[in-house]
Amino acid sequence: MHKSKARHNQLMKKYMTLALIGAIVAGIAGLISIDAISATSLVSMQGASDFHESGLMIGHVTYEVRGADGQVKQYLQGDNLITEIGTDCAAAAIFDSDNLVCASPGNFAFIAIGNATGATADATDTELDTSPLDNGIEMDRSASIDAIIEPNTLGAGTIVTLSNSGSPFTFNGLAVGTTVTQSGLFDAASGGSMFAIKDLPVPVDVLPADTLAVTWTITLKSP
Numbered sequence: 001m002h003k004s005k006a007r008h009n010q011l012m013k014k015y016m017t018l019a020l021i022g023a024i025v026a027g028i029a030g031l032i033s034i035d036a037i038s039a040t041s042l043v044s045m046q047g048a049s050d051f052h053e054s055g056l057m058i059g060h061v062t063y064e065v066r067g068a069d070g071q072v073k074q075y076l077q078g079d080n081l082i083t084e085i086g087t088d089c090a091a092a093a094i095f096d097s098d099n100l101v102c103a104s105p106g107n108f109a110f111i112a113i114g115n116a117t118g119a120t121a122d123a124t125d126t127e128l129d130t131s132p133l134d135n136g137i138e139m140d141r142s143a144s145i146d147a148i149i150e151p152n153t154l155g156a157g158t159i160v161t162l163s164n165s166g167s168p169f170t171f172n173g174l175a176v177g178t179t180v181t182q183s184g185l186f187d188a189a190s191g192g193s194m195f196a197i198k199d200l201p202v203p204v205d206v207l208p209a210d211t212l213a214v215t216w217t218i219t220l221k222s223p
Contacts, residue, residue, distance in 0.1 A: 068209035086195035
């Protein structure tokens with residue numbers, strides 16, 4: 001009789017242990033499913049909020065080359081890289097009435113293009129890559145562009161679009177085979193601070209009669 005009771009107690013402990021393990025596994029699965037990073041361990045879950053926060057301001061760039069006949073010859077697109085000074089200037093535009101960080105924060109309305117071949121865009125960049133090692137120059141910069149702002153609705157984010165499609169870059173007088181490899185978004189007609197930079201996915205070869213329209217789209221998302 002005593003052996004039967006002991007056996008019963010052992011089975012009960014076994015079932016309780018299995019149930020507890022099951023509850024722990026289910027809890028972990030629930031926590032992981034909360035975040036989009038399904039492979040994130042509980043130890044690094046703190047980094048999940050950093051992941052979301054880093055994506056609150058994202059950018060996208062498109063390039064459209066048209067020939068002398070007005071037809072599209074090449075179309076490229078890709079995500080941009082927002083610079084360190086860009087985020088500093090954004091903060092200054094919102095919070096710093098004394099404007100101690102940037103020359104003219106809140107006025108990133110100038111698109112520049114360059115032809116550097118030896119460098120890769122980096123968040124620490126303050127201008128297009130123009131050092132002798134990069135074999136590049138800033139080729140041209142647009143006039144000030146009025147931004148089109150679409151209000152945030154249904155959590156889609158506030159969308160800011162700047163494009164020089166109404167007055168695209170021209171290349172009259174430049175040598176045949178001129179190549180564009182980079183673009184940047186600045187807050188002045190020359191010099192100034194660079195909000196974002198983008199290496200083109202592939203170099204764009206332009207002819208003297210071609211035009212190049214560059215469109216930057218910045219999305220500001222709420223958590």
